Amino acid sequence: MTEAVKRLVAGTEIARELWLLSGNECAWPNCTVRLLNENDDWVGEIAHIRGVAATSARHDPSMTNEERRAYENLLILCPTHHEQVDKPKGRVIHTVSDLERIKERHEDRFRRALTAIAESQDEYIDLTRHSVVRPCKTLARFLPDNDHEERMADAVTVNRFAELLGRVTLASRGLLYVVVEHKGLLGVEEAARRNGCSPHRIFDLVAELDRNRLAWVDPDDDRVRNRIVLTKGFNHPILDGWDFFESLITFASERSDVALKDVIVGLDFTLLD
Ligand SMILES: [Zn+2]
Ligand SMILES: [Zn+2]
Structure with a gap:
């Protein structure tokens, strides 16, 4: 019974x-x-x-x-x-x-962070933010047209960039992800509406992204009010001219099996291999 x-x-x-x-x-x-x-x-x-x-x-x-x-x-x-x-x-x-x-x-995503914290204290671990970077190895899927040598060099760049992302807070990475999802055409007020928080909070998050040269607010954009602009790579100490976010946007639009959130927020860069 x-x-x-x-x-x-x-x-x-x-x-x-x-x-x-x-x-x-x-x-x-x-x-x-x-x-x-x-x-x-x-x-x-x-x-x-x-x-x-x-x-x-x-x-x-x-x-x-x-x-x-x-x-x-x-x-x-x-x-x-x-x-x-x-x-x-x-x-x-x-x-x-x-x-x-x-x-x-x-x-x-979060279990990995907890496991890593428990196991060791290596450089990828950020105890305050629970973020663990899973570095890429081959970039075989991300840059299929580049030869092996080029990809190895690019992988070094991507992993340095990944570490930088790992140092910003989860909330800021969440915002970054939403901006990338909108192909870089998202304003502060709209982001606040989507996030269910105040524009002030979004400005704070962008300020953190700006300090890490990941994004900034352009109050003069004609298309989007207070547009959150993704870094283009020019003058970026790590990207050195490479428009990485643009590449990510293209990559994600061509791949149905890759959730960008897992890369930008979850820091799983093995998805690019
Ligand atoms: Zn939901
Ligand atoms: Zn229910």
């Missing part, structure tokens, strides 16, 4: 681990909503991969109530994406295995 369905809340330990591996972001690919926002309001929602109630999304009658509230069956999403995966249409589109993959991919 199967037990009666009971809605048990996620235990504190499980909630803590979910939070720890969330990186304070909705698990949805490329969603940049902060779970704990600017005003310290908690907006995250613990979502079920397989729903609790018999009529809920992806409900699996063979599971026990304990299994339903187990770590493996939960992920944290923003309200928008939680609704999207649970509504009648969404629950058909977003299958159990889709959601499991989304959870895994998202948590992996």
